[in-house]
Amino acid sequence: MNLLLILISSVSFLGYGSACFFSPYLKREFERYGFASKRTLVGTLQLLASLGLILGFWKPVLGSAASFGLTLMMLLAVLVRIRIKDSFLQTLPALFYLLLNLYLLLQGFR
Numbered sequence: 001m002n003l004l005l006i007l008i009s010s011v012s013f014l015g016y017g018s019a020c021f022f023s024p025y026l027k028r029e030f031e032r033y034g035f036a037s038k039r040t041l042v043g044t045l046q047l048l049a050s051l052g053l054i055l056g057f058w059k060p061v062l063g064s065a066a067s068f069g070l071t072l073m074m075l076l077a078v079l080v081r082i083r084i085k086d087s088f089l090q091t092l093p094a095l096f097y098l099l100l101n102l103y104l105l106l107q108g109f110r
Helices: 002-022 024-033 036-055 060-083 088-107
Strands: none
Touching: 002 024, 002 036, 002 060, 002 088, 024 036, 036 060, 060 088
């Protein structure tokens, strides 16, 4: 089960992190969030965390660090969505990934 959840999170953040560099839609979204200047940083951190989740199979400390970083990033994403008054449906993906990565963090990479 954890393997599947790790793969879901890793692949998702690989895709989203990559899209931060190339997607005009995400460029507009980061402007809407008020974080246009942080888009490439967020994308880079998400790509690194995605890799860290996978490497966590061999180096558990990397998996734990990656899930911690993604949990923190998604907590901030939820708070930003609340601050800009997005709907619950718009906030739901960030909330889902917050809970998913918190679960992975608490389960540990053993």
